[in-house]
Amino acid sequence: EKEEVKQALVEFMGKLYPGNVLRDANWGWNSTSDPCTDKWQGVTCDGGLQSVKKIVLDQLNLTGVLDASSVCEARSLAVLSLNNNKVAGNIAEQISNCISLTHLYLSGNRLSGKLPGSLSGLNNLKRIDISNNQFYDELADMSKISGLLTFLAQNNELNGTIPNFDFSNLVEFNVSNNNFSGPIPDVKGHFNSSSFLGNPGLCGKPLSTVCPSAPPDKKKGSSNYKYFMYSGYAILVLIFVLFFAYKVSKRNKPNDERTNAVKKGVKSDNSSNKNSGISSDLKTEGYRSEYSITSAEGGTASSPLIVLSSPLVNELKFEDLLRSPAEIVGRGKHGSLYKVMLDSGVTLVVKRIKDWTIPRDELETRMQRLNQVKHPNVMPVVAYYCSKQEKLLVYEYQENGSLFRLLHGSQNGQLFDWGSRLSIAASIAEALSFMHKELCDDGIVHGNLKTSNILLKKDMDVCISEYGLKVVENQDQSLLAQASSIENNDTTSGHGDDSTFKVDIYGFGIILLELLTGKSVQSNGFDLAQWVQSVVREEWTVEVFDRALISEGASEERMVNLLLVALNCINRSPDARPTIDQVAVMINSIKEEEERSISSDQ
Numbered sequence: 001e002k003e004e005v006k007q008a009l010v011e012f013m014g015k016l017y018p019g020n021v022l023r024d025a026n027w028g029w030n031s032t033s034d035p036c037t038d039k040w041q042g043v044t045c046d047g048g049l050q051s052v053k054k055i056v057l058d059q060l061n062l063t064g065v066l067d068a069s070s071v072c073e074a075r076s077l078a079v080l081s082l083n084n085n086k087v088a089g090n091i092a093e094q095i096s097n098c099i100s101l102t103h104l105y106l107s108g109n110r111l112s113g114k115l116p117g118s119l120s121g122l123n124n125l126k127r128i129d130i131s132n133n134q135f136y137d138e139l140a141d142m143s144k145i146s147g148l149l150t151f152l153a154q155n156n157e158l159n160g161t162i163p164n165f166d167f168s169n170l171v172e173f174n175v176s177n178n179n180f181s182g183p184i185p186d187v188k189g190h191f192n193s194s195s196f197l198g199n200p201g202l203c204g205k206p207l208s209t210v211c212p213s214a215p216p217d218k219k220k221g222s223s224n225y226k227y228f229m230y231s232g233y234a235i236l237v238l239i240f241v242l243f244f245a246y247k248v249s250k251r252n253k254p255n256d257e258r259t260n261a262v263k264k265g266v267k268s269d270n271s272s273n274k275n276s277g278i279s280s281d282l283k284t285e286g287y288r289s290e291y292s293i294t295s296a297e298g299g300t301a302s303s304p305l306i307v308l309s310s311p312l313v314n315e316l317k318f319e320d321l322l323r324s325p326a327e328i329v330g331r332g333k334h335g336s337l338y339k340v341m342l343d344s345g346v347t348l349v350v351k352r353i354k355d356w357t358i359p360r361d362e363l364e365t366r367m368q369r370l371n372q373v374k375h376p377n378v379m380p381v382v383a384y385y386c387s388k389q390e391k392l393l394v395y396e397y398q399e400n401g402s403l404f405r406l407l408h409g410s411q412n413g414q415l416f417d418w419g420s421r422l423s424i425a426a427s428i429a430e431a432l433s434f435m436h437k438e439l440c441d442d443g444i445v446h447g448n449l450k451t452s453n454i455l456l457k458k459d460m461d462v463c464i465s466e467y468g469l470k471v472v473e474n475q476d477q478s479l480l481a482q483a484s485s486i487e488n489n490d491t492t493s494g495h496g497d498d499s500t501f502k503v504d505i506y507g508f509g510i511i512l513l514e515l516l517t518g519k520s521v522q523s524n525g526f527d528l529a530q531w532v533q534s535v536v537r538e539e540w541t542v543e544v545f546d547r548a549l550i551s552e553g554a555s556e557e558r559m560v561n562l563l564l565v566a567l568n569c570i571n572r573s574p575d576a577r578p579t580i581d582q583v584a585v586m587i588n589s590i591k592e593e594e595e596r597s598i599s600s601d602q
């Protein structure tokens with residue numbers, strides 16, 4: 001079979017670069033050498049040098065045609081990149097044989113014809129760039145490709161209407177300078193007009209042309225992203241002003257009960273938190289003195305912005321946040337996330353949660369408790385602030401992004417291998433196990449575990465963010481169903497009932513599924529858990545596991561074992577789910593096996 005693949009690849013190159021004689025002798029690509037062990041030009045293989053994973057032949061003046069049927073004999077091929085050559089002809093339907101394909105880069109060639117419909121069947125595809133060619137006719141409906149991150153098709157001659165892509169998951173999208181027509185689907189505010197310009201027949205948002213008969217959906221949310229970036233600053237200012245007004249009005253109303261509650265909360269805080277201090281002694285001019293008066297009146301040190309211990313921002317003041325440039329980086333149903341750049345060069349994020357009906361003293365106790373329980377893989381809250389309408393939480397900004405981004409396509413197309421996925425799973429499980437143990441009696445769960453809340457630190461180690469910000473309404477329907485089916489059988493003391501923590505086990509199970517399948521859980525009506533559960537075991541290898549893992553040669557046995565752990569975690573009945581301790585032990589043993597097998601390979 002290996003021989004057949006080699007012959008097919010030689011044929012592919014023969015058509016791609018017909019002037020054989022011109023080809024550099026060092027290129028390989030002939031039947032007397034091996035693509036992997038003899039390192040053919042542009043070819044990358046899996047670790048065991050058994051199968052071809054990538055073919056990158058950018059900018060080599062290739063003047064032939066793309067023989068999809070031959071190149072796709074290499075079933076393990078994940079990346080095919082022929083950018084900036086002079087390749088002509090069309091893409092044949094046989095491209096669908098490239099079942100492992102995740103990246104297809106054909107930008108800057110002379111390709112033409114209709115894009116094959118079979119392209120939409122390649123459901124491992126993450127990035128497609130066919131820009132700057134001469135493709136024409138209609139696009140196949142790519143919305144079926146659930147994990148697609150990039151679709152670049154600008155500067156072609158494509159026509160028809162724009163299919164309804166999963167715009168909330170797409171990171172890059174451009175169809176400008178084509179002949180598309182009709183209304184633009186709802187891009188959910190993710191893309192602005194520059195992605196659509198130069199198509200005379202297109203109408204609707206984000207373009208300024210209004211559709212003639214059936215006007216497009218005019219949801220507010222589809223305004224362009226830039227607008228939100230700039231409005232972020234204004235919104236932040238508004239929140240603080242509102243808060244300030246609220247504080248002043250409160251000052252005139254005696255509220256003994258509340259003051260006492262605060263007093264109590266802060267008393268214990270002070271004793272446990274001497275060094276970090278609470279930024280309460282606001283002695284200076286301007287409106288801040290108002291806070292001082294409030295504090296004095298209350299007889300307590302209750303400042304709005306409470307800084308927990310952090311070497312980064314010891315002296316962080318409310319005003320610093322107010323003054324610094326901010327931009328919005330995320331907008332959810334329950335609040336927004338702002339990136340704030342302080343004068344000192346430190347970058348923070350401020351998470352603003354609306355409608356969180358947690359009493360102030362409970363939030364304070366919770367924050368102080370979380371501040372005592374520290375784990376290197378759990379992101380500490382730098383500061384927080386609480387009013388009736390608003391809760392703000394301040395964290396350090398992590399420029400390496402989240403597990404969501406890493407998993408669903410990294411910028412430079414580098415693949416996220418099995419070993420790293422396994423270590424990440426093990427680190428999360430261990431950190432969570434530590435937190436659950438420490439916070440058992442307090443009953444504080446993470447509450448919203450998902451890949452976008454797993455961030456990557458500078459050293460690319462993982463860090464669980466937003467621990468303890470459980471907003472009940474924030475949970476999706478399945479979690480709500482899980483939570484409501486929890487039977488409190490009064491077996492444990494305090495409020496830290498074991499089953500409370502089972503919500504996190506469910507969330508962690510879904511993270512494992514994403515690591516194993518490479519698919520995103522939040523896709524247009526696609527339910528990852530339901531889908532995996534519906535696939536019979538014999539089909540797991542072919543259907544469920546991420547093609548990238550299969551082609552990398554990851555151990556199927558260990559992937560199956562990890563999938564069994566995941567399925568256990570997402571059991572419908574919370575009682576049947578393992579504890580995070582048990583999960584951590586299982587994952588560690590899979591990881592140890594993996595390490596043993598690697599060292600015995602060498």
Ligand SMILES: Nc1ncnc2c1ncn2[C@@H]1O[C@H](COP(=O)(O)OP(=O)(O)OP(=O)(O)O)[C@@H](O)[C@H]1O
Binds near residue numbers: 329351451465474
């Ligand atoms: N401290 C941080 N540093 C860098 N990026 C962050 C940080 N915290 C969150 N993010 C990223 O910012 C984006 C928006 O985060 P946000 O918390 O608003 O939304 P979310 O995690 O998708 O949903 P939820 O509101 O349910 O937590 C996410 O992609 C997240 O990974």
